[in-house]
Amino acid sequence: MKPFQKLDGLVAPMDRANVDTDAIIPKQFLKSIKRSGFGPNLFDEWRYLDVGQPGQDNSGRPKNPDFVLNQPRYQGAQILLTRDNFGCGSSREHAPWALEDYGFRVIIGPSFADIFFNNCFKNGLLPIKLDAAEVEELFAQCLGADGYRLAVDLQAQTITRADGKVIPFNVDPFRRECLLNGWDDIGLTLRRADIIRDYEARRRVEQPWLFA
Numbered sequence: 001m002k003p004f005q006k007l008d009g010l011v012a013p014m015d016r017a018n019v020d021t022d023a024i025i026p027k028q029f030l031k032s033i034k035r036s037g038f039g040p041n042l043f044d045e046w047r048y049l050d051v052g053q054p055g056q057d058n059s060g061r062p063k064n065p066d067f068v069l070n071q072p073r074y075q076g077a078q079i080l081l082t083r084d085n086f087g088c089g090s091s092r093e094h095a096p097w098a099l100e101d102y103g104f105r106v107i108i109g110p111s112f113a114d115i116f117f118n119n120c121f122k123n124g125l126l127p128i129k130l131d132a133a134e135v136e137e138l139f140a141q142c143l144g145a146d147g148y149r150l151a152v153d154l155q156a157q158t159i160t161r162a163d164g165k166v167i168p169f170n171v172d173p174f175r176r177e178c179l180l181n182g183w184d185d186i187g188l189t190l191r192r193a194d195i196i197r198d199y200e201a202r203r204r205v206e207q208p209w210l211f212a
């Protein structure tokens with residue numbers, strides 16, 4: 001998992017409430033468990049005018065010109081601005097995989113579905129909950145200015161707007177440490193590799209029949 005410390009990134013607005021995980025990454029793409037390659041199919045049913053399939057070459061597919069991520073001003077966005085209950089629906093971990101593979105590192109909104117919220121932290125994404133009024137101001141600024149950017153500092157737990165206003169946010173200390181260091185569940189386990197090896201060696205001596 002890639003560490004996250006600071007990001008000065010372009011913002012894209014997803015001005016829809018209750019965006020579910022099937023919209024984020026449709027069910028036909030769930031066969032793979034590689035964690036990568038899902039970016040081209042993020043929001044597939046909204047980005048394209050046809051029905052996408054796994055393994056398909058997306059370069060020639062007709063795009064929906066009205067969808068926000070297809071607009072030139074939002075190309076290269078790394079911060080997604082969302083509405084209430086983003087990530088609701090089924091608990092597919094492919095949703096944060098697709099968002100991260102597309103290039104997003106931060107998701108800002110007033111509320112998130114619980115399982116999706118937890119999955120983000122495990123996959124290198126930083127979901128930030130803000131008051132609805134703060135989110136509304138961010139939407140207004142983002143929609144009103146091309147190239148709208150925000151600076152996010154995880155260590156300081158702050159968002160700095162283009163006009164200089166600093167917005168504080170809170171992240172659980174354990175989750176913040178994991179993101180800062182790039183520790184997913186496997187990474188946390190590997191931090192104790194020496195202890196695990198010592199335990200295995202001791203078991204081989206004490207109960208050798210288990211390893212026969």
